[in-house]
Amino acid sequence: MAYTAEGGAIRDDQFFWDGLKEHRLLFQQCSDCGTVRHPIEPMCGNCGSLEWGTMESSGHGTVYTWILSHHPNNADDVPPRLVALVNLDEGIRLVSNVAGVEHDAMANDIEVTVDYYDRGDGVFLHRFLPVDSAAGGN
Amino acid sequence: MAYPIKGGAIIAGIGQTEFSKNSGRSELQLAAEASRAAILDAGLTPDQIDGMVTFTIDTNDELALSRNLGVTGLKWWSETPWGGAGANSTIQHAAAAVTSGAADAVLVYRAFNERSGRRFGQPNAPRDGTQRPVDPYYTFGLDTPAKTYALWYQRYMHEYGVKNEDFGRYTVVARKHAATNPAAWFYQRPITLDDHQASRWIVEPILRKLDCCQESDGGVALVITRDERAADLPNPAVRLAGISEAHFSHGHVMYNYYWDDIAGFPEAKWAGDQVYEMTGVGADDIDVLMIYENFSPVVFLQLEAFGFCGRGEAKDFIADGNIELGGKIPLNTNGGLLGEAYIHGVNNVLEGTRQIRGTAANQVAGAEHVLCATGAGALILTPA
Numbered sequence: 001m002a003y004t005a006e007g008g009a010i011r012d013d014q015f016f017w018d019g020l021k022e023h024r025l026l027f028q029q030c031s032d033c034g035t036v037r038h039p040i041e042p043m044c045g046n047c048g049s050l051e052w053g054t055m056e057s058s059g060h061g062t063v064y065t066w067i068l069s070h071h072p073n074n075a076d077d078v079p080p081r082l083v084a085l086v087n088l089d090e091g092i093r094l095v096s097n098v099a100g101v102e103h104d105a106m107a108n109d110i111e112v113t114v115d116y117y118d119r120g121d122g123v124f125l126h127r128f129l130p131v132d133s134a135a136g137g138n
Numbered sequence: 139m140a141y142p143i144k145g146g147a148i149i150a151g152i153g154q155t156e157f158s159k160n161s162g163r164s165e166l167q168l169a170a171e172a173s174r175a176a177i178l179d180a181g182l183t184p185d186q187i188d189g190m191v192t193f194t195i196d197t198n199d200e201l202a203l204s205r206n207l208g209v210t211g212l213k214w215w216s217e218t219p220w221g222g223a224g225a226n227s228t229i230q231h232a233a234a235a236v237t238s239g240a241a242d243a244v245l246v247y248r249a250f251n252e253r254s255g256r257r258f259g260q261p262n263a264p265r266d267g268t269q270r271p272v273d274p275y276y277t278f279g280l281d282t283p284a285k286t287y288a289l290w291y292q293r294y295m296h297e298y299g300v301k302n303e304d305f306g307r308y309t310v311v312a313r314k315h316a317a318t319n320p321a322a323w324f325y326q327r328p329i330t331l332d333d334h335q336a337s338r339w340i341v342e343p344i345l346r347k348l349d350c351c352q353e354s355d356g357g358v359a360l361v362i363t364r365d366e367r368a369a370d371l372p373n374p375a376v377r378l379a380g381i382s383e384a385h386f387s388h389g390h391v392m393y394n395y396y397w398d399d400i401a402g403f404p405e406a407k408w409a410g411d412q413v414y415e416m417t418g419v420g421a422d423d424i425d426v427l428m429i430y431e432n433f434s435p436v437v438f439l440q441l442e443a444f445g446f447c448g449r450g451e452a453k454d455f456i457a458d459g460n461i462e463l464g465g466k467i468p469l470n471t472n473g474g475l476l477g478e479a480y481i482h483g484v485n486n487v488l489e490g491t492r493q494i495r496g497t498a499a500n501q502v503a504g505a506e507h508v509l510c511a512t513g514a515g516a517l518i519l520t521p522a
Contacts, residue, residue: 017272039274039396045387065293065400069285070339074261083279085289085395093396095278095289103342108296123272 013040015054020124023116026054027092038092059114061088061128068103082106086128097127146365147233148522149376150243151180152488154358157323157479160254161355168357169198169249170206176359177207181372182243187361189214189241191231193224193482196248203247214241221258222430222475225483226515230381232362242363248484249357257353259283283432284350288341290393290400291435295344297401298450302343305434306334307456309348309476312431315463316473319499323352324477349434351475358484360491368522375522376494379419379507382412383515403436405514406443413509413516414445421445425505426493427461427469428486430512431476437469440511463500471500483512490519 019026029036030044031051043050066084073080082098098112112128119125153175155161155168177184184207190200194217204212214235218227225248232244252258261281280286294300313329316322329348337347368375384405388396397404414420421444431437438452446467447455455461461469472478472489479485490508492498510517 013274016274039388065289065296067285067288067292067344068342069279069282070342072260072282074281077279081279083285083289085293085400095275095280095395097278108293121271125272125277 012042016040017123019054019056020116020126025057025059025114025126027057027090028052029055036090036092038094055090057088057090057092057114059088060131061086061094061112063087063098063106063108063110063112063128064093065108066098066106068106084112084128086112094126097125098129099127100129147236147362147378148365148368149360149378149487149491149519150363150367150371151176151178151182151361151373152359152491153177153179154321154481154485154488155249155356157321157354157356157481157485158253159323159353159355161251165250165255165357166198166202166206168251168355169196169203169247169359172249172357172359173203173207173245173247176245176247176361179373180243180361180363181370182361184208185210187243187245188212189232189235189244191216191218191228191235191244191246193217193221193228193248194219195221196250198247198249209245212241214244222432222480222483223513223515225430225487226381226510226512226517227383228484229360229362229378229487229517230383230515232360233378233381236362236364244362245359246362246484247357247359248482249359250481251355252480253353253355255355259350259353284340284345287393287433287436288344290395291344291433291439294401294435294439298453300435300438300450300453302346302349303331303335304453304457305344305349305438306331306346307453308431308434308437308461309334311456311462312434312470312474312477315471315500316477319472319478321499322473322478323354324473344435345433348476351432351480354479354481356479356481356485358481358488360484360487365522374495376491377520377522378517379520380413380416380518381516382409382416384409384412385514389514402449403439403443403513406440406511406516409511409514409516410444410509413518417518417520419507419518419520424467424507424509424518426471426490426502426508427467428472428490428508428510429470429474430483430486431470431474432480434476436513440513441469444509444511444516463502468500468502471498471502486510487517490517494519494521
């Protein structure tokens with residue numbers, strides 16, 4: 001199930017980034033024992049199987065922990081992003097960004113839902129929006 | 139099981155350069171200066187060194203260093219992964235070598251120009267060499283150690299009601315200890331809690347500038363050998379009474395986002411449990427505590443994990459004065475990595491050695507048990 005990416009490198013995680021282009025948040029699920037795993041790895045740590053498929057997350061979860069970086073930042077991080085660990089409903093924890101909320105309103109355990117966007121170079125990334133603002137259509 | 143310590147490994151010599159922000163000389167020269175000082179401190183000649191250990195990210199090649207020192211042949215070498223959290227691991231590698239007979243006298247070294255040269259705290263692409271167009275961490279803004287670690291610490295703050303000001307109380311103590319350590323960069327420069335609170339945010343709401351370890355130029359080295367040499371040494375030998383590493387699946391370099399509960403430090407707890415079992419020494423027996431601190435919050439997590447106070451209690455434990463010189467458990471008596479220098483935490487092992495020898499600038503009278511903690515690793519030093 002390895003994919004060959006641009007440049008010829010064999011990458012275990014190509015499915016994940018490809019999924020984002022289709023607005024799908026995909027995680028590995030072992031074809032033999034059914035264990036869902038993240039971070040992305042070639043072998044199932046539970047049963048040793050190399051066979052796996054994907055399961056699609058609902059993209060709904062809560063903010064477990066978060067930061068706002070002030071210094072030093074990469075030049076393209078303007079304004080600085082809120083970085084969060086999101087607990088997805090499926091029991092997966094994912095590093096992502098949170099948008100649509102001012103940092104002084106940011107809080108642990110708020111409900112969030114996934115959003116997708118083009119970084120500008122054709123690479124699609126995930127980020128999360130507060131459920132309140134997502135429902136409001138902002 | 140107490141391997142590899144059971145065979146009797148000791149620290150025979152220590153050496154260091156000055157700690158600065160701009161050494162004005164190459165990293166190899168720093169390594170050579172610190173290493174030669176350590177070898178002479180051990181009463182050895184360079185040709186008696188037959189093993190070397192450093193970090194995978196140290197730039198100083200073992201044979202280049204050998205040429206400078208006059209080391210004639212190496213029977214053992216190894217390099218430990220990670221940065222500062224691997225500091226104890228270098229000692230463990232050396233102890234394993236001398237107690238197994240693979241080598242007789244092992245030089246451990248770490249030297250860099252981490253302020254005037256490559257600065258680890260700046261946004262840096264992932265080090266795995268893949269040059270990925272996307273990365274599950276870096277791409278989302280985790281491009282400095284401050285951000286990577288702060289994302290862990292924030293949950294601890296949330297669950298236990300810890301404020302940035304509480305972290306500042308540690309920094310004040312570290313700088314107080316550095317102020318009376320002539321080798322410290324911040325010698326004679328203590329700070330107040332107001333100074334801490336006035337320093338700018340690095341990662342809000344967790345880390346201000348004064349919560350971050352220094353960026354330092356400098357080199358440190360130790361010589362590890364077997365305890366039958368102890369009586370012949372010019373300086374008091376220091377026993378490596380217990381050493382552990384503690385790494386769990388799903389972890390990363392001294393952080394682990396994937397535990398159900400990340401408001402603690404289970405790796406550190408396991409590291410402590412191992413050395414306490416090896417030595418029969420408990421937290422109550424420790425006279426001096428050296429804690430690796432890339433950032434101030436990790437002191438709190440380690441105080442709790444190593445059993446010096448309960449979970450969530452570190453802020454009160456520190457505020458009550460327990461970690462100061464003269465307190466219940468003097469902590470980072472050299473000023474730590476915030477106050478003395480950031481030589482990837484190996485300088486903390488040198489301070490632990492001085493405390494057992496009785497030669498530290500801020501000497502704790504009669505220190506017989508020093509715990510050097512690197513998060514996912516622990517080392518107990520005692521007199522040989």
